[in-house]
Amino acid sequence: MSTVHNNRYDLAGIELSRLIKTAIVGKIIPMGNFRGGPGGRCLVVLALLHYLGYPVYRILAQYGHRLQILRRIAVKLRR
Amino acid sequence: MNFTTYYSLDSLIAAGKKEARDKEAISVDLFDTLLVRRIHDPDLVKLPVARYIAGLAAARGLKWSWRKVQSTRDTIEQGNRAATGQKFTDHEACYPLFMRELLEVIFQGGYDESLLERVTEYELTMENSMLVPRRKLVDWLKELAAEGKRIFVISDMYLPASHLEKLVAHAGVLDLIEAVVSSADTFLAKASGLAYPMIAEKYSVRPEAWLHIGDNPFSDGLRAFDAGLTAMIIHDPGEDQRKSITKRYYNYSDGRPFWRGRVLQQLMAPLEDENQPGTPLYTEGYNFIGPLIGIFIQRIAELCRKQNITKVFFLSREGWTFKKYWEKATPWLFPGDDLPETEYLYVSRMALAGASCAYQGLTQTNADIAFLPAGNRDFRDVCRIFSLKPERFAGHLADHGLAVDTCLSHVHDGYDPENRKKFELLLEDESFQAEVKRQTMDANRAMERYFDEAGLFSHKNVAIVDIGWLGTIQRFLFEAIAHRPDCPYCHGFLFGATRGIPYPESERNMIAGVMYDRNRFDLAASTLFYAQDIFEEACRAPHPTLNGYRLTEEGYELEFRKTDDAIGQAELHQDEYFAPLQQGIIDSAARFGAAAALLGYSFDDWKPWINYLLVSKLAFPRAAEVANIKNRHHLDDFHGSKKPKADFGRGLKPLWGQSQLQLKFNPLLRIRYFFRHLRGRINE
Numbered sequence: 192m193s194t195v196h197n198n199r200y201d202l203a204g205i206e207l208s209r210l211i212k213t214a215i216v217g218k219i220i221p222m223g224n225f226r227g228g229p230g231g232r233c234l235v236v237l238a239l240l241h242y243l244g245y246p247v248y249r250i251l252a253q254y255g256h257r258l259q260i261l262r263r264i265a266v267k268l269r270r
Numbered sequence: 271m272n273f274t275t276y277y278s279l280d281s282l283i284a285a286g287k288k289e290a291r292d293k294e295a296i297s298v299d300l301f302d303t304l305l306v307r308r309i310h311d312p313d314l315v316k317l318p319v320a321r322y323i324a325g326l327a328a329a330r331g332l333k334w335s336w337r338k339v340q341s342t343r344d345t346i347e348q349g350n351r352a353a354t355g356q357k358f359t360d361h362e363a364c365y366p367l368f369m370r371e372l373l374e375v376i377f378q379g380g381y382d383e384s385l386l387e388r389v390t391e392y393e394l395t396m397e398n399s400m401l402v403p404r405r406k407l408v409d410w411l412k413e414l415a416a417e418g419k420r421i422f423v424i425s426d427m428y429l430p431a432s433h434l435e436k437l438v439a440h441a442g443v444l445d446l447i448e449a450v451v452s453s454a455d456t457f458l459a460k461a462s463g464l465a466y467p468m469i470a471e472k473y474s475v476r477p478e479a480w481l482h483i484g485d486n487p488f489s490d491g492l493r494a495f496d497a498g499l500t501a502m503i504i505h506d507p508g509e510d511q512r513k514s515i516t517k518r519y520y521n522y523s524d525g526r527p528f529w530r531g532r533v534l535q536q537l538m539a540p541l542e543d544e545n546q547p548g549t550p551l552y553t554e555g556y557n558f559i560g561p562l563i564g565i566f567i568q569r570i571a572e573l574c575r576k577q578n579i580t581k582v583f584f585l586s587r588e589g590w591t592f593k594k595y596w597e598k599a600t601p602w603l604f605p606g607d608d609l610p611e612t613e614y615l616y617v618s619r620m621a622l623a624g625a626s627c628a629y630q631g632l633t634q635t636n637a638d639i640a641f642l643p644a645g646n647r648d649f650r651d652v653c654r655i656f657s658l659k660p661e662r663f664a665g666h667l668a669d670h671g672l673a674v675d676t677c678l679s680h681v682h683d684g685y686d687p688e689n690r691k692k693f694e695l696l697l698e699d700e701s702f703q704a705e706v707k708r709q710t711m712d713a714n715r716a717m718e719r720y721f722d723e724a725g726l727f728s729h730k731n732v733a734i735v736d737i738g739w740l741g742t743i744q745r746f747l748f749e750a751i752a753h754r755p756d757c758p759y760c761h762g763f764l765f766g767a768t769r770g771i772p773y774p775e776s777e778r779n780m781i782a783g784v785m786y787d788r789n790r791f792d793l794a795a796s797t798l799f800y801a802q803d804i805f806e807e808a809c810r811a812p813h814p815t816l817n818g819y820r821l822t823e824e825g826y827e828l829e830f831r832k833t834d835d836a837i838g839q840a841e842l843h844q845d846e847y848f849a850p851l852q853q854g855i856i857d858s859a860a861r862f863g864a865a866a867a868l869l870g871y872s873f874d875d876w877k878p879w880i881n882y883l884l885v886s887k888l889a890f891p892r893a894a895e896v897a898n899i900k901n902r903h904h905l906d907d908f909h910g911s912k913k914p915k916a917d918f919g920r921g922l923k924p925l926w927g928q929s930q931l932q933l934k935f936n937p938l939l940r941i942r943y944f945f946r947h948l949r950g951r952i953n954e
Contacts, residue, residue, distance in 0.1 A: 192547040195556045195854075196539040200512045203553045204895070205535070205883065213886050220941070221948070222885050223794020226527040226878040233522045233529070240515045248507035248514070252277055 299484030399864035403441035466497035531879020555854020590811030602863030624657030628714030794881030
């Protein structure tokens with residue numbers, strides 16, 4: 192027994208990991224028209240959110256206000 | 271901090287139970303506390319409403335794009351908030367006031383109160399479709415109500431309490447609630463803290479005996495504490511994660527069309543209590559086949575509107591699922607629009623094959639179709655398919671040097687091409703054709719009476735919807751009614767058109783594959799060839815196939831296949847096995863409709879995702895998926911029982927027919943099959 196929507200907020204049977212595999216194979220052999228496909232950056236961000244999202248948001252929820260300094264550093268680095 | 275924040279609902283409820291012991295009243299924030307949203311941004315609900323209003327305006331000849339409607343709504347709402355801010359501390363707005371103003375601006379003199387009612391109804395329905403009650407919180411509120419606590423729902427929202435009550439009713443707790451309080455009614459909000467003393471005074475609640483639960487640390491936490499209440503705040507990282515994921519899918523879909531189908535499925539996904547453990551087949555129905563059918567149905571509805579089709583006939587037996595899906599999804603997709611009527615039409619290739627011969631006789635092409643399945647060998651099989659009595663053709667066959675058992679199919683032993691030429695000459699024999707017409711006339715008359723009753727001849731343009739694949743049913747159907755002066759324009763829509771035999775298209779008889787059509791090169795969608803039967807079995811109605819139409823004195827009678835033989839029993843077993851899959855498909859329908867309506871995309875937007883789903887699930891399936899989804903039995907009455915030559919079909923074992931051992935441990939199996947498939951499509 193499984194749920195349609197799993198605890199990583201991914202969809203059972205069409206998980207992101209499967210999409211990543213298909214996207215990689217699709218780089219090697221023609222698989223059809225995906226109109227530009229998923230895009231590597233999108234896949235990386237979504238993989239982080241699906242697989243590591245909970246611990247990150249757990250820390251942010253509890254200690255987010257104390258991590259403002261890190262955010263400021265990140266903003267500076269982006270500049 | 272003067273309030274406590276909890277990072278899971280369980281810890282909040284556990285602490286809340288202790289806190290609530292000496293409290294008289296408990297109030298709960300509505301949005302993101304009692305109800306969670308499927309979407310990350312509540313304002314997205316306004317977009318389908320804008321499209322709905324633009325549609326209403328267009329129906330009255332007013333040119334308003336939905337974007338203009340939305341920007342006008344935003345402007346009016348902001349104006350209302352600014353006006354409120356001059357008299358009150360909170361800058362609140364009230365939905366009936368600004369929506370009435372918006373509709374008056376758009377419809378001018380054509381505005382009436384029923385318009386506001388319709389728009390409000392639609393907005394609340396859309397809101398409800400995107401809201402899910404948090405089961406654990408609802409259960410706790412029920413416990414509190416049973417203990418005699420007074421329960422309030424408080425919200426800072428532009429919808430007045432009378433509207434919010436409908437959303438609370440959706441959560442199933444309206445009967446537990448003493449009052450729903452909205453800032454839209456009094457313009458006193460939690461944000462300024464003025465709502466709390468107002469509620470305390472109006473409902474005679476002592477602040478020290480009042481526990482408030484919400485998600486906003488400022489308005490639900492600090493302000494509540496300042497008003498003397500005990501406040502508890504929920505900050506669920508799981509919800510943050512879910513919304514962040516949805517937000518990414520939504521944002522990516524804007525620039526990359528590939529993600530449009532994925533965000534649709536993310537919004538369709540069941541949450542909280544909806545997300546109950548089920549069998550893998552249920553999941554496949556909900557996550558794989560359901561959305562495909564939804565997109566197919568949406569496309570048909572779009573084409574019907576474009577081509578002025580006034581009635582849709584869903585052909586048995588797959589049409590049973592299509593029609594159910596249509597009924598659940600299209601009210602969301604096309605609200606307020608006059609969609610075509612729908613009808614489930616009892617037909618089958620076997621039932622229509624005979625009836626198609628009543629006026630045109632047995633044509634060469636139809637005879638060729640009869641010999642397509644390898645199980646059909648001789649004239650006896652032709653008679654079985656076209657409901658003819660073989661013994662009455664003995665003379666005709668003898669005149670052409672044939673017998674009922676003469677082999678006419680090249681895939682069987684004993685085949686002589688000369689016999690096939692003799693058979694073709696037989697088809698040109700007028701007396702043979704006269705006998706064919708005589709034998710099939712009653713079936714045709716009975717069929718016409720049934721079709722007449724179903725309304726097929728009362729419309730100029732009708733849609734004929736079927737699963738696929740060659741379009742044989744529509745071919746026979748049209749041939750059976752083509753002689754009538756009131757024969758409608760038949761627009762055939764197939765889930766997949768694999769074709770094979772050229773279809774006799776004409777102005778009155780058109781056919782097209784929606785998800786896949788062999789007439790256009792579409793590599794990804796052509797993977798339907800891998801496992802066509804699973805779509806047929808997944809959508810099949812739970813009734814036996816139709817054998818024919820019988821003419822009676824009163825009119826007609828539908829003759830169904832009996833289910834007491836081995837094949838009938840196998841089909842029942844298949845129905846039982848696929849019941850969870852079908853349930854998953856049907857359960858996905860309303861959520862598909864709501865999510866697709868919210869996103870506002872159409873078929874072309876979903877297509878890249880459809881292509882991915884088909885390639886991924888059909889050409890590169892997991893071994894467990896093949897084991898689960900593959901149909902156990904598949905009835906094909908058209909297919910005879912004769913055994914073809916021993917070497918026929920050798921080396922053609924499909925991927926979905928491979929053993930679990932091969933599927934699990936042969937790493938290049940799928941790639942090898944995919945290259946073979948690719949070669950086949952290119953060579954076509």
